[in-house]
Amino acid sequence: MRILVAIAALLVINTAFGLGNTVGYHRLLTHRAFACPRPIFVLLTLLGAMHGGSPMVWVGVHRLHHTKSDGPGDPHSTREGFLHAHCGWLLGGTNNPLLCIPFALSGFGQQGALLVHDIRRVLGKNPPVWVELCPDLVKDPLMRALDTPFVMPALFALQVALALLVAGPWGLVGLWAVHVLVTNGSWAVNSVAHWRAFGVENFENGDDSRDVWWLAALTWGEGWHNAHHRYPRSARHGLKGGFDASWLVIRGMERVGLAWDLWLPKAYRANSRPTA
Numbered sequence: 001m002r003i004l005v006a007i008a009a010l011l012v013i014n015t016a017f018g019l020g021n022t023v024g025y026h027r028l029l030t031h032r033a034f035a036c037p038r039p040i041f042v043l044l045t046l047l048g049a050m051h052g053g054s055p056m057v058w059v060g061v062h063r064l065h066h067t068k069s070d071g072p073g074d075p076h077s078t079r080e081g082f083l084h085a086h087c088g089w090l091l092g093g094t095n096n097p098l099l100c101i102p103f104a105l106s107g108f109g110q111q112g113a114l115l116v117h118d119i120r121r122v123l124g125k126n127p128p129v130w131v132e133l134c135p136d137l138v139k140d141p142l143m144r145a146l147d148t149p150f151v152m153p154a155l156f157a158l159q160v161a162l163a164l165l166v167a168g169p170w171g172l173v174g175l176w177a178v179h180v181l182v183t184n185g186s187w188a189v190n191s192v193a194h195w196r197a198f199g200v201e202n203f204e205n206g207d208d209s210r211d212v213w214w215l216a217a218l219t220w221g222e223g224w225h226n227a228h229h230r231y232p233r234s235a236r237h238g239l240k241g242g243f244d245a246s247w248l249v250i251r252g253m254e255r256v257g258l259a260w261d262l263w264l265p266k267a268y269r270a271n272s273r274p275t276a
């Protein structure tokens with residue numbers, strides 16, 4: 001019985017953290033695909049911050065990716081290698097499997113990278129260039145607070161403490177599993193969904209983005225990445241009817257008054273009802 005409760009808890013935390021990334025950091029903060037009440041905005045941001053680092057850094061990097069997709073200046077182009085796009089770019093830019101694979105499986109590796117980022121920042125070696133890429137967020141005191149050095153490592157330390165308090169060493173194992181799943185899910189959108197061996201190209205964007213149905217199923221709809229590069233602001237990524245869990249969540253929020261101004265491309269507005 002206890003194992004079932006533990007599995008259910010892991011699924012709930014994994015879903016909450018995942019939606020913090022897809023609905024929160026990506027569709028709300030980066031692309032302004034919809035609007036919502038302040039408490040929901042704060043909640044989604046905090047859920048994303050549990051694993052994704054400072055929202056302003058995440059948004060800045062992702063906006064740069066859209067501007068430079070698969071060209072010079074793209075922070076994580078697959079043209080520099082699959083593993084470079086997956087997580088090697090977080091390790092200073094490498095495609096070495098001996099570095100990238102252990103980092104991807106470490107679960108907490110990204111938290112280590114965030115700590116190094118903050119240490120370099122206070123030493124003056126990491127000027128906050130990302131701020132220029134998110135002038136809309138820099139006005140928000142919550143965003144500035146979360147961008148303060150060592151706030152992200154403190155949030156992670158809090159998660160570790162809570163996990164140990166609630167379930168002892170097994171709590172830590174559960175937290176590791178959640179971080180492995182959510183970080184690799186987010187990174188796979190950069191690697192798998194920009195790799196020509198996978199999925200299909202439904203839209204000619206001039207980049208390598210792909211629509212990958214099985215990745216969309218694993219990443220709350222983010223695998224419809226070719227459609228997303230065609231219409232970055234769209235609240236729905238599964239524009240051709242593919243299963244897009246994040247869109248269903250946003251649509252559900254709209255139904256109960258927790259989201260409004262959902263943006264959709266003109267050609268897809270008439271048949272924008274969820275199909276799943």
Ligand SMILES: [Zn+2]
Nearest residue numbers: 065190209225
């Ligand atoms: Zn992309």
Ligand SMILES: [Zn+2]
Nearest residue numbers: 030062228232
């Ligand atoms: Zn995007």
